[in-house]
Amino acid sequence: MTKPWKPYACTVPSSGVTGTCSVLSTVHHVTHTEPALRILADGKVTRGLIYDESILNDSRTTVVWLSPNNWYDGSRYGCVQFSFDFADIVARRKIYWVEVREYKRHAYRFIISDQDLSKLPITPYDATKEEGPLRQVGEVWYWNSEHTAEFLLDSSLLLHYCKKIDFIKHHDKFCAAPGGCGELGHDGTNPAGRVLAFLLSRGFRGFNDNLIVTDPKTALSTAAERGILRAYEQLSADLSGPIKSNDNVDAALRAALLQLAIGEATLAQATAKLIGSDDLLCGRLRELVKRHFKLEATALKF
Numbered sequence: 001m002t003k004p005w006k007p008y009a010c011t012v013p014s015s016g017v018t019g020t021c022s023v024l025s026t027v028h029h030v031t032h033t034e035p036a037l038r039i040l041a042d043g044k045v046t047r048g049l050i051y052d053e054s055i056l057n058d059s060r061t062t063v064v065w066l067s068p069n070n071w072y073d074g075s076r077y078g079c080v081q082f083s084f085d086f087a088d089i090v091a092r093r094k095i096y097w098v099e100v101r102e103y104k105r106h107a108y109r110f111i112i113s114d115q116d117l118s119k120l121p122i123t124p125y126d127a128t129k130e131e132g133p134l135r136q137v138g139e140v141w142y143w144n145s146e147h148t149a150e151f152l153l154d155s156s157l158l159l160h161y162c163k164k165i166d167f168i169k170h171h172d173k174f175c176a177a178p179g180g181c182g183e184l185g186h187d188g189t190n191p192a193g194r195v196l197a198f199l200l201s202r203g204f205r206g207f208n209d210n211l212i213v214t215d216p217k218t219a220l221s222t223a224a225e226r227g228i229l230r231a232y233e234q235l236s237a238d239l240s241g242p243i244k245s246n247d248n249v250d251a252a253l254r255a256a257l258l259q260l261a262i263g264e265a266t267l268a269q270a271t272a273k274l275i276g277s278d279d280l281l282c283g284r285l286r287e288l289v290k291r292h293f294k295l296e297a298t299a300l301k302f
């Protein structure tokens with residue numbers, strides 16, 4: 001019998017062979033802003049039921065979705081992207097073939113687990129031996145990027161393993177969230193503003209490494225700068241309020257950032273209006289960023 005993954009096989013590059021497989025180093029969990037804030041508060045991506053059609057629907061299997069795909073037309077899953085090393089995900093776990101979903105672009109699915117999954121209708125898959133869309137040669141992983149790869153991790157995923165947080169475009173028309181979302185066609189700027197406002201107002205420093213780059217020099221990532229600038233843009237508006245001392249501005253600023261984070265932009269602006277001037281707001285936000293990240297926000301140097 002032909003193995004179900006055979007039609008999706010790719011060739012690993014080797015000496016004299018160009019190969020059709022792509023190197024698989026990073027996988028992403030992409031989600032909307034609200035769940036992203038929950039993930040940051042929990043410090044982990046919590047697994048959930050599989051909502052779209054799958055042979056695993058009846059089993060009530062709960063998973064965390066991961067994919068190496070870059071969404072050319074925008075993601076259907078949201079604008080906030082958490083990236084992980086695939087090697088960390090598969091370490092000490094087994095891989096099983098699940099199915100192919102025949103969307104316009106076929107999606108092949110694997111489940112990754114350290115549990116005994118013999119009761120599920122899935123097939124063990126050895127990436128070092130099988131000719132399929134997921135291959136392993138030595139320490140290097142490969143995937144067939146002609147199709148969509150979906151990895152279902154059957155455990156929660158600690159953000160301790162997260163390497164990078166980024167903000168990407170949402171698809172113009174399609175959303176995978178049950179009931180849809182208000183982020184169709186968004187380019188990720190507002191979600192970036194909300195996530196950065198959340199981290200700064202709550203003082204969550206555990207994710208600083210995911211928002212800092214070290215090459216060519218240590219600096220805030222483009223994603224972080226974008227979020228900080230967006231938060232400033234949303235709060236500044238020819239401010240001329242009564243609050244002028246640093247301590248009082250800091251208190252109002254944190255309150256406004258927290259309101260912005262939870263999606264209450266109008267209330268956040270009303271709070272920010274208490275601040276004496278845009279310059280005061282900018283200066284104290286710059287100071288807050290510096291205390292938080294131990295780095296300067298280039299985006300706030302006007």
Ligand SMILES: [Zn+2]
Nearest residue numbers: 078175177181
């Ligand atoms: Zn959506």
